[in-house]
Amino acid sequence: MAFLGFVAANLLSDDPAWAPPIVTGLIFLGCLLENYRYKRLRGDAPGEGWQETDEKFVDPESGDTVRVYFNPASGERIYVSWKT
Numbered sequence: 001m002a003f004l005g006f007v008a009a010n011l012l013s014d015d016p017a018w019a020p021p022i023v024t025g026l027i028f029l030g031c032l033l034e035n036y037r038y039k040r041l042r043g044d045a046p047g048e049g050w051q052e053t054d055e056k057f058v059d060p061e062s063g064d065t066v067r068v069y070f071n072p073a074s075g076e077r078i079y080v081s082w083k084t
Helices: 002-012 016-037
Strands: 040-042 051-058 065-070 077-082
Touching: none
Parallel strands: 040 077
Antiparallel strands: 051 065, 065 077
16 A cells, blocks of 8 residues: 555655655555454444354453454454453
8 A cells, every 4th residue: 555655646746755645644544444444343232234153252462252243245244342
C-alpha cells in the first residue's frame, strides 16, 4: 500500500515532497480498515444472521475466551471476546 502511495504521489505531483504525507495517509487508512475488518466485539453476541460455531479458544494476549461467529450470507467471520 505504501508503494502505491509513493507511485500516486509521483504521478500526481511534480513535487516529490507530497510523497511522504500521501504514503503516511495510506498507511493510516490501511490501519483503520484493518481495525474495522478484524474488529473484536466485547461481550455481546453479534446481531441477526450470525451463527455461533463450535470454535472457541483462549486468546494468549488477553486471556479471554474467544468465540467464533459466522455469517452464512456474507461468509464473514468475527471473533467475540468473552471475559472469564
